[in-house]
Amino acid sequence: TRVGILISGSGSNMEALVDSMTGDHPARACVVLSNVPGAGGLARAAARGVAIETVDHRAFGRDRAAFETALDAALAPHAPDILCLAGFMRVLTADFVSRWAGRMLNIHPSLLPKYRGLDTHARALAAGEAEHGCTVHAVTPALDDGPILGQARLRIAPDDTPATLAARVQLLEHRLYPLVLRRFAEGETDPVMLD
Numbered sequence: 017t018r019v020g021i022l023i024s025g026s027g028s029n030m031e032a033l034v035d036s037m038t039g040d041h042p043a044r045a046c047v048v049l050s051n052v053p054g055a056g057g058l059a060r061a062a063a064r065g066v067a068i069e070t071v072d073h074r075a076f077g078r079d080r081a082a083f084e085t086a087l088d089a090a091l092a093p094h095a096p097d098i099l100c101l102a103g104f105m106r107v108l109t110a111d112f113v114s115r116w117a118g119r120m121l122n123i124h125p126s127l128l129p130k131y132r133g134l135d136t137h138a139r140a141l142a143a144g145e146a147e148h149g150c151t152v153h154a155v156t157p158a159l160d161d162g163p164i165l166g167q168a169r170l171r172i173a174p175d176d177t178p179a180t181l182a183a184r185v186q187l188l189e190h191r192l193y194p195l196v197l198r199r200f201a202e203g204e205t206d207p208v209m210l211d
């Protein structure tokens with residue numbers, strides 16, 4: 017199974033995914049694509065011998081369809097079977113998502129359905145939540161809304177800040193996403209919970 021990974025930033029989740037796909041793992045990373053030229057994750061992917069692509073969304077202004085046509089063209093030579101969104105910060109259209117229905121995963125830094133969207137750590141702290149965490153879900157046209165494939169949770173500490181919480185949640189992300197991807201590549205879609 018060939019896995020394409022879409023990133024926009026440092027790529028720590030991408031790295032965890034790529035490093036997990038070894039030995040008897042049924043999948044391998046075939047491409048890492050960024051919408052941000054020079055994103056830190058591209059160099060990390062190249063250092064691991066994975067092909068890299070860049071499709072700069074700014075070149076397409078508000079024309080999402082044109083951006084996605086360019087995405088398709090960049091991905092096609094690598095023929096991914098599954099797409100993993102890993103800190104990919106562009107909202108994809110329903111048309112693109114439906115073309116990858118059942119074959120695209122995303123990691124989100126909250127315990128969905130709570131805190132869809134941005135600034136999840138600050139919002140969880142502001143709401144006085146006792147628990148927080150991250151979610152891997154199948155991507156559907158509604159933002160951060162698809163079927164949950166896995167969650168990992170932690171207890172919020174009294175002295176947590178958005179930054180410390182983000183760092184603690186990212187450690188969970190790096191365990192959860194590879195676990196869910198492996199299960200998904202093996203055809204297992206029952207949700208898995210990490211505590």
Ligand SMILES: N[C@@H]1O[C@H](COP(=O)(O)O)[C@@H](O)[C@H]1O
Pocket residue numbers: 023024025026027028029030057102103104123124125186189
């Ligand atoms: N959507 C969020 O964006 C962050 C990306 O980090 P990285 O994987 O690029 O390091 C992750 O924390 C993810 O939950």
